[in-house]
Amino acid sequence: MNKKASAKINGAVDWTQFKRIAQLSYPYKSKMALAIFLTLGMAIMGPLRPYLVQYTLDHAISELDMNGLIMLSGLLFLLLFFQTLFQYYSTLLGNLLAQNILFDLRNKVYKHLNAFKIQYFNKTPVGTLVTRSISDIETISDIFSEGLINIIGEALQITFMLFLMFYTDWKLSLVCLSVLPLLFYASYVFKEKVKASFEEVRNEVAKLNTFVQEHLSGMQIVQLFNRQQTELENFKTINQRHAQANIKSVLYYSVFFPVVEVISAVSTGLLIWFGAKEVLLAHTSIGTLVAFIMYISMFFRPIRQLADRFNSLQMGMVASKRIFELLDDNSEKEAIGKLQSFKLNGHIQFKDVWFGYNKHKPILKGISFEIKKGQSIAIVGATGAGKSTIFQLIAQYFQIQKGLIQIDGHPIENYHPQQLRQQLCAVQQDVFLFSGSIFDNIRLYRTDIHDEQIIAMSKKLGAHEFISKLPNQYHEIVYERGATLSVGQRQLISFVRAMVANPQILLLDEATASIDHETEKVIQEAISIMMEGRTSIVIAHRLSTVQHADEILVLDKGEIIERGTHENLLLLKGMYENLYTTQFQDRT
Secondary structure (H helix, E strand, O other): OOHHHHHHHHHHHHHHHHHHHHHOOHHHHHHHHHHHHHHHHHHHHHHHHHHHHHHHHHHHHOOOOHHHHHHHHHHHHHHHHHHHHHHHHHHHHHHHHHHHHHHHHHHHHHHHHHOEOHHHHHHOOHHHHHHHHHHHHHHHHHHHHHHHHHHHHHHHHHHHHHHHHHHHOHHHHHHHHHHHHHHHHHHHHHHHHHHHHHHHHHHHHHHHHHHHHHHHHOHHHHHHOOOHHHHHHHHHHHHHHHHHHHHHHHHHHHHHHHHHHHHHHHHHHHHHHHHHHHHHOOOOOHHHHHHHHHHHHHHHHHHHHHHHHHHHHHHHHHHHHHHHHHHHOOOOEOOOOOEOOOOOOOOEEEEEEEEOOEOOEOOEEEEEEEEOOOOEEEEEEOOOOOHHHHHHHHOOOOOOOEEEEEEOOEEHHHEOHHHHHHOEEEEOOOOOOOOEEHHHHHHOOOOOOOHHHHHHHHHHHOOHHHHOOOOOHHHOEEOHHHOOOOHHHHHHHHHHHHHHOOOOEEEEEOOOOOOOHHHHHHHHHHHHHHHOOOEEEEEOOOHHHOOOOOEEEEEEOOEEEEEEOHHHHHHHOOHHHHHHHHHHHHHO
């Protein structure tokens, strides 16, 4: 592809992108229209000042007209007053518009992220998504508060100024503007260089956010393996690349501003040289010459300001490209099934199910089983056998490659994912608690779950005893991931959280794997209560958790190699009996 064709394509993409940015302001048309009106008013009032100064010099002062001088001075004062007033409200409206757009766009992006499949979050760094949701959107808001409207106003001001200049004296106008080709060339080079540097800056910001988020979350591992100095050096490397990318943009500005000043000085010099001769030859007036000197100052000041506006616009364009790419990505969105209003009974069937996170490397191979309403099934096996994958499929986090999964006789793909998950609940080994109170972590901000329900369920499941001993009881603040609580306490909170939602299907994944034997007794009692009257699937390494299940499946390398009750499996003298004997010996 030649350079011209590439430039055309890039231009078209930029124009399409610009239109999409402008569409963000459509819900606030009245604010946008008023802001543009105020900007238009300032664009007209600015160039009127040199014109009034010219008229004052050539008429009121040269003719010694004191009344005219007072009147024109008052007119200049009123012009400045209204220009200041327009500037105030224009700035205020621009920032209000930007904040409204920021609010809407951030909600839209977060809603879009919530609709993605879980596998998207498994392969996308959290820091990158934080950058998209926070700093990139903040940058887009600058287009409206500092960029777009101001660029329109300054462009209108320059246009109106050029009209007045040519209307007053076309010869002086041509002399003043003879340096424009040089200015346009400098601006073009500056634009291209800054655009590339801003793209690099946004990339490095995303990498910084990703590194900091991952390493702060994993600080315990960093310190445990004495990696502080090594990770600091890695951070310095990424931070240095970020700093260098910013320094590039600073360098371009440090060159561009002096170049504009020099061009402005050349234009002023040419004007005085030519204009003075015109005054001496009586081809023009002193007032006109003074007005043109003011015009030059006013002409190049917006040019310098446009560089800053262009900064905001370029940063916003780069950020918006990333945001729109994210919003346009529907490939990772969850499929929405036809069944959207339903009440589950809890009858689950797996029929010859094959699945792999990589379709060429299956994790589950021809899995078939059935759980009727209210029954419990346990799944045991070595790590990597595919136990947790079954949970992921029931929760519709992934789509199977072959076979059929049915709930209450309907293929699982027919269910609306969010409504399906409202009627099932998974309790995992690694309990995630958010920063907030215990009430908040159990309720998860649902307004239909009341404090009394939470307390009653906590008493039923054995969590109330330790919660009531906390300084603030249920209002105790739980820090990120529940770091101030023990593993067992976090697990009990997760049980209460699961049960207040009253699920029809209960999924328990290694709920007792990291708990001491004393706490395990409390957990076991809670699990027994939770499973009453519910369809339950239990994954456990500790076979004491699964002995009373209606059926136990033994998985090995993605296949069911044994199935039956606890007593029947012991009689088979197979893998289950070997696991049970090993655990019993370890505990004695």
